[in-house]
Amino acid sequence: MNAGTVQANDRSSWTRVCSVDAVPQAGGVAALLPGGVQAAVFRVPSGAVYALSNIDPFSGAAVLARGIVGDTNGVPFVASPLHKERFDLRTGECLDDASVRVSSFDVLLDDGVVFVREPWP
Amino acid sequence: MSRTLVVVGNGMVGHRLVEAVRAADVAGDWHVVVLAEEARPAYDRVGLSSYVDSWDAGALVLPGADHATDERVELRLGDPASAVDTERKVVTTASGAEQPYDALVLATGSRPFVPPVPGHDLPGCFVYRTIDDLDAIHAAARRARDGHGRASGIVVGGGLLGLEAAKALRDMDLSPHVVEMAPRLMPLQIDDGGGALLARLVTELDVTVHTATSTAEIVRDGNRLVARLGNGTDLDADLVVFSAGIRPRDDLARSCGLEIAERGGVLVDEQCRTGTADVYAIGECAAVQGTTYGLVAPGYAMAEAVAAQLTSGHPATFPGADTSTKLKLLGVDVASFGDAHAETEGALEVVVNDAVAGTYKKLVVSDDGTTLLGGVLVGDTGEFNTLRTLVGRALPDDPAAILSPDGAAGGGVGVDALPDEAQVCSCNAVTKGAITSAVHEGGCESVSGLKACTGAGTGCGSCVPLLSKLLDSCGVEQSTAVCEHFPQSRSELFEIVAGTGIATFSELIARYGSGNGCAICKPAVASILASLGTEHILDGEHATLQDTNDRHLANMQRNGTYSVVPRVPGGEITPEKLIAIGEIAREFDLYTKITGGQRIDMFGATVDELPRIWRRLVDAGFESGHAYGKALRTVKSCVGWTWCRYGVQDSVGMAVELELRYRGLRSPHKLKAAVSGCARECAEAQSKDFGVIATERGWNLYVGGNGGALPRHADLLASDVDSETLVRLIDRFVMFYIRTADRLQRTARWLEEMDGGLEHLRSVIVDDSLGICAELEAAMHEHVANYVDEWNAVLSDPDKLARFTSFVNAPEAPDPTISFRTERAQKVPVLLGTPEVSRS
Numbered sequence: 001m002n003a004g005t006v007q008a009n010d011r012s013s014w015t016r017v018c019s020v021d022a023v024p025q026a027g028g029v030a031a032l033l034p035g036g037v038q039a040a041v042f043r044v045p046s047g048a049v050y051a052l053s054n055i056d057p058f059s060g061a062a063v064l065a066r067g068i069v070g071d072t073n074g075v076p077f078v079a080s081p082l083h084k085e086r087f088d089l090r091t092g093e094c095l096d097d098a099s100v101r102v103s104s105f106d107v108l109l110d111d112g113v114v115f116v117r118e119p120w121p
Numbered sequence: 122m123s124r125t126l127v128v129v130g131n132g133m134v135g136h137r138l139v140e141a142v143r144a145a146d147v148a149g150d151w152h153v154v155v156l157a158e159e160a161r162p163a164y165d166r167v168g169l170s171s172y173v174d175s176w177d178a179g180a181l182v183l184p185g186a187d188h189a190t191d192e193r194v195e196l197r198l199g200d201p202a203s204a205v206d207t208e209r210k211v212v213t214t215a216s217g218a219e220q221p222y223d224a225l226v227l228a229t230g231s232r233p234f235v236p237p238v239p240g241h242d243l244p245g246c247f248v249y250r251t252i253d254d255l256d257a258i259h260a261a262a263r264r265a266r267d268g269h270g271r272a273s274g275i276v277v278g279g280g281l282l283g284l285e286a287a288k289a290l291r292d293m294d295l296s297p298h299v300v301e302m303a304p305r306l307m308p309l310q311i312d313d314g315g316g317a318l319l320a321r322l323v324t325e326l327d328v329t330v331h332t333a334t335s336t337a338e339i340v341r342d343g344n345r346l347v348a349r350l351g352n353g354t355d356l357d358a359d360l361v362v363f364s365a366g367i368r369p370r371d372d373l374a375r376s377c378g379l380e381i382a383e384r385g386g387v388l389v390d391e392q393c394r395t396g397t398a399d400v401y402a403i404g405e406c407a408a409v410q411g412t413t414y415g416l417v418a419p420g421y422a423m424a425e426a427v428a429a430q431l432t433s434g435h436p437a438t439f440p441g442a443d444t445s446t447k448l449k450l451l452g453v454d455v456a457s458f459g460d461a462h463a464e465t466e467g468a469l470e471v472v473v474n475d476a477v478a479g480t481y482k483k484l485v486v487s488d489d490g491t492t493l494l495g496g497v498l499v500g501d502t503g504e505f506n507t508l509r510t511l512v513g514r515a516l517p518d519d520p521a522a523i524l525s526p527d528g529a530a531g532g533g534v535g536v537d538a539l540p541d542e543a544q545v546c547s548c549n550a551v552t553k554g555a556i557t558s559a560v561h562e563g564g565c566e567s568v569s570g571l572k573a574c575t576g577a578g579t580g581c582g583s584c585v586p587l588l589s590k591l592l593d594s595c596g597v598e599q600s601t602a603v604c605e606h607f608p609q610s611r612s613e614l615f616e617i618v619a620g621t622g623i624a625t626f627s628e629l630i631a632r633y634g635s636g637n638g639c640a641i642c643k644p645a646v647a648s649i650l651a652s653l654g655t656e657h658i659l660d661g662e663h664a665t666l667q668d669t670n671d672r673h674l675a676n677m678q679r680n681g682t683y684s685v686v687p688r689v690p691g692g693e694i695t696p697e698k699l700i701a702i703g704e705i706a707r708e709f710d711l712y713t714k715i716t717g718g719q720r721i722d723m724f725g726a727t728v729d730e731l732p733r734i735w736r737r738l739v740d741a742g743f744e745s746g747h748a749y750g751k752a753l754r755t756v757k758s759c760v761g762w763t764w765c766r767y768g769v770q771d772s773v774g775m776a777v778e779l780e781l782r783y784r785g786l787r788s789p790h791k792l793k794a795a796v797s798g799c800a801r802e803c804a805e806a807q808s809k810d811f812g813v814i815a816t817e818r819g820w821n822l823y824v825g826g827n828g829g830a831l832p833r834h835a836d837l838l839a840s841d842v843d844s845e846t847l848v849r850l851i852d853r854f855v856m857f858y859i860r861t862a863d864r865l866q867r868t869a870r871w872l873e874e875m876d877g878g879l880e881h882l883r884s885v886i887v888d889d890s891l892g893i894c895a896e897l898e899a900a901m902h903e904h905v906a907n908y909v910d911e912w913n914a915v916l917s918d919p920d921k922l923a924r925f926t927s928f929v930n931a932p933e934a935p936d937p938t939i940s941f942r943t944e945r946a947q948k949v950p951v952l953l954g955t956p957e958v959s960r961s
Contacts, residue, residue: 010590016930017929018929018930023929024664024665024930026638026662026665027664027665027667029928029929031929031931032928032929032931032934036937038928038936042639045627045637055938057411059679059681060952061679061680061681061938062936062938062939063197063677063681064683066669066672066673066728067640067669068643068644068666068668069637070511070606070636070637070642070643071636071637071638072636072638072639073605076637079639079640081668081669081672081677082677082679084640086640091406110234
C-alpha cells in the first residue's frame with residue numbers, strides 16, 4: 001500500500017516543541033506530536049539538537065527523554081533510563097545491540113525555537 | 122534401591138561429608154542418618170573464639186546444617202551412638218534406638234586432653250571445645266567479674282588452641298595467664314625464635330606467658346583457685362581452662378572391635394576405610410595409615426574422599442594434608458609451613474629476626490640452599506601464600522634476599538617464580554596453571570572473573586592479592602578507570618574533587634577527563650559532588666548527571682511511572698501518618714506495598730503527579746526517604762526493650778537516631794542498616810551495611826553485611842561500645858567507605874577486596890592508624906549540619922518543579938502509553954508492547 005505523498009506530508013508536518021533553552025544542556029525533554037506520537041529532544045554540549053522517538057524499544061515505555069546523554073568515542077548517545085542501552089542520537093541505532101534502532105526525528109532550529117517532525121516512512 | 126548411610130558425629134567434618142554426599146548423590150540413592158551428640162546443628166568450631174564477640178550461637182551454625190529442607194537427611198540431635206554391631210550392621214544410640222546401616226562413617230572428632238594434674242576436676246576448671254564449654258566459662262567469668270577487682274583466668278597449654286582460649290578469656294574481661302610446658306608458645310608450629318617474638322607480642326596484649334613450666338597442682342582457695350606451677354610460682358585465678366591438646370575419640374571404635382592406631386585414632390587406609398567392611402572413619406578421630414590430623418582441612422579432604430567412594434563406587438584416596446598454618450592469634454599473625462623445624466637431614470635455616478619491626482621470618486632450605494623445605498613467619502605473614510606453594514621447589518632467589526625487605530623487588534618471591542602446579546588457592550585446590558590458563562584461554566580479565574571461572578579466592582579469600590598479581594604478570598591491565606572519559610578510579614576522583622574544590626561535572630571532565638561523559642561517570646561524579654558539597658542534586662547542571670531515579674527523586678518502574686517512598690525512621694510511624702499515607706495513596710490511586718525496609722511504597726505515579734503527591738506528604742510531616750538514591754535507605758529496627766520482654770536496649774530509639782543522622786548522605790551505593798534490641802537479632806542487622814545489636818553492656822557494631830544476590834554475614838567491628846562511641850565509629854566507617862569504595866560497590870564487596878580486610882578497617886577506623894578519623898568525623902558533622910529535605914526544596918523552587926512535566930509542549934497532557942489494570946483490588950501497569958522495535 002502506498003500512503004501517498006500528500007498524506008505523508010501531513011503526518012510529517014513540523015511541530016513546535018519549545019525554545020532551545022528549555023532543553024537542558026546534555027539532557028532531554030519529551031514532546032507530544034500529533035497522533036499521540038512522542039519525541040525525545042536532546043541537546044548536546046556542542047549545541048546540536050537531536051530528536052528520537054521517546055519510546056524505549058526494549059520496554060515499550062516512553063522514557064528515553066529521561067535518559068543520560070553522553071558520548072562514546074565521539075558518538076553522541078542517550079542511555080535508556082530503564083536498562084541503560086545506548087542509542088546514537090544522530091541515527092537512533094542502538095549501540096549495544098546492532099539489530100535494534102529507534103526512529104530518528106527531523107529537527108529544525110528556527111530563531112531559538114525547536115521544531116520536530118516524524119521522519120519519512 | 123535406597124541405602125542408608127549412618128554418620129556418627131555432627132562436627133564440621135561430619136557435616137562436610139553429608140553435604141558432599143548429598144551434592145553428588147543426584148539420584149538420591151542414599152538415605153543419610155546423622156547421630157549427633159550435641160543438641161545443636163553442626164557449627165564452626167574453628168571459629169569458636171568468635172562466639173565470645175556476640176554470644177550468638179546461631180552465628181556459628183554452618184550453612185544448611187539443619188537439613189530442614191532435605192528429606193534425604195535425618196538429623197538426630199542429642200542422641201549419640203553408644204554401640205555398633207558390625208556383624209548385624211546396626212548402630213545403637215544413647216536413647217536405645219537401633220539404626221541399621223549400609224555404610225557407617227565415624228566422625229566422632231576428638232576430646233580435649235586434660236593432664237592428670239591433681240585438682241583438674243575442681244569446680245572452676247574447664248575445657249575449650251564446644252559452645253557449651255564456652256557458655257560455662259562465660260558464666261564463671263561473669264561471676265568472677267562481679268566478685269572483686271580484675272578477674273583472671275589460667276590457660277593450661279600454649280599451643281594454637283590455648284592462645285585462642287586466652288583471647289576468649291581476655292574478651293571476657295579476664296586477665297589471662299598461659300602456662301606452657303615447652304620452652305615456647307605454639308611449640309608444634311613454630312621455633313624458639315618465633316616463639317620468643319610471639320610471647321613478647323602477646324604479652325603486650327595483656328597476656329602473661331609462663332613457658333617451660335608445668336602445672337603441678339590446682340587447689341581451692343576460698344572462692345578462687347590457685348595453680349601451683351612446676352617452677353614454684355603460685356597463680357591465683359578465678360578459673361582454669363585446659364587446652365593442652367586433643368586426643369582422638371576412638372572409644373566407640375574400640376568397643377566395637379575396630380583396629381586402633383598405635384598413638385590412638387581409628388586406623389584407616391588411604392581411602393579412610395577401617396578393617397571392617399563398609400565402616401569408614403574421617404576427621405580428627407581417624408588415623409590415616411597411623412597419622413592423625415588436628416586441623417579441619419585434612420578432615421574435609423577425608424570427607425570428600427569417602428563421599429566420592431560412596432556416591433561413585435570407585436576408590437578415592439585422601440590426598441594427604443598440607444599442614445601449613447596461617448592464623449591470627451590475639452592479633453598477631455603467625456604462620457608455619459612445610460618442615461618448619463628443619464627436621465630434614467642437612468636442612469639449613471635462614472632467619473631474619475627484626476625485633477624493632479616485630480617480625481620474625483625463617484626459611485628452612487635444603488643443604489645446598491636451593492630448595493625450600495619450610496618456614497616460620499611471625500608478625501608478618503604476607504609472604505605465606507607464595508612461600509607455601511614453593512615448598513619442595515627451587516628457590517627463585519637467595520633465601521636471605523627473599524626474607525630481606527631490601528631484597529629483590531622489595532623482598533619476597535614474585536609470582537613469576539611459582540611453578541604451574543603451585544596451588545594458589547588451597548581452599549579450592551586451584552593451581553597457578555589453572556589460573557593463568559583461565560586468563561590466557563578463558564579470557565578472564567579481573568579478579569572477579571577469575572573467582573567465577575576457577576573458584577579461586579572464593580573460600581577464605583587470602584589468595585586474592587595473589588590473583589591480582591597473577592593477572593598483572595599475565596599482562597592483563599586491571600583498569601580501575603571509571604570509564605572511557607576518566608582514567609581515574611572513583612576514589613581518585615573523590616580525592617581530586619575534595620582536594621581541588623571543583624564543584625561541577627563540566628569543570629572536572631575538562632580538567633581531568635575527556636569527552637562529554639556517559640551514564641557511568643555522570644552519576645558517579647554526581648554522587649561524589651553530592652557527598653562533598655551542599656548543593657541540591659537537581660541544582661543547575663547537576664540535574665542531568667543524575668541517574669534515572671535521582672533525576673526525578675523517585676523510583677522509575679517498568680512502564681515509566683514512579684514509586685514514592687516517604688521516610689519512616691526506624692519503621693516507627695504514628696496512626697495519623699499511616700492514615701495520611703493511605704489518604705494520599707487513595708487520592709492519587711497508587712498501588713501500595715510494605716517494603717522490606719519497614720516503610721510504605723506507593724506505585725504508579727506519573728512524573729507530573731510527583732510534586733503534587735509530595736506537597737501532600739510534606740504537609741503531613743513526611744520527608745524524602747531516598748529510596749531513589751545511592752544513599753542511606755533505612756535503619757530497620759525491632760521493637761526493643763520498650764515493649765519486647767527480651768530486649769536489652771532501645772533499638773527503635775537508636776535506629777531513629779542513626780537514620781536521621783545519615784539520611785540524605787550520598788554514597789557509592791545504597792546503604793542499609795538495622796538495629797536489633799537483643800542477640801535474637803530480629804532486625805537482621807548482620808545482613809546490613811552496618812548493623813547494631815544490643816548487648817547488656819552496650820552495642821555490638823557489625824559492618825559489611827549484604828543480602829541480595831551475594832549474601833554476606835557482617836563482620837563484628839566493635840563490641841559492647843556505648844552509644845556515643847557507636848555513632849562515632851559508624852560516622853568514620855561510612856565516610857571511609859564513601860571516600861574509598863568503587864562506584865556501585867556495596868560495603869560487603871568493598872570490605873572483601875580491602876587490602877588487609879577487617880583488621881585493616883579496624884585499624885583505620887577504631888585505632889585511627891591513618892590519622893584520618895578527625896577528618897572523617899568532621900565530614901560527617903558537615904553532612905548532618907547541612908541536611909535539608911530534597912523534596913521540600915523542590916517544592917519551593919519553580920525551576921526544579923518545571924522538570925516534573927510529561928511533555929515540554931503539553932504539560933497537562935498525560936502520557937498516552939501509560940495504562941493500568943486491576944489485580945487483587947489494586948491497580949498494576951498494563952505491560953507495554955514494543956511497537957518501535959525494528960530489527961533488521
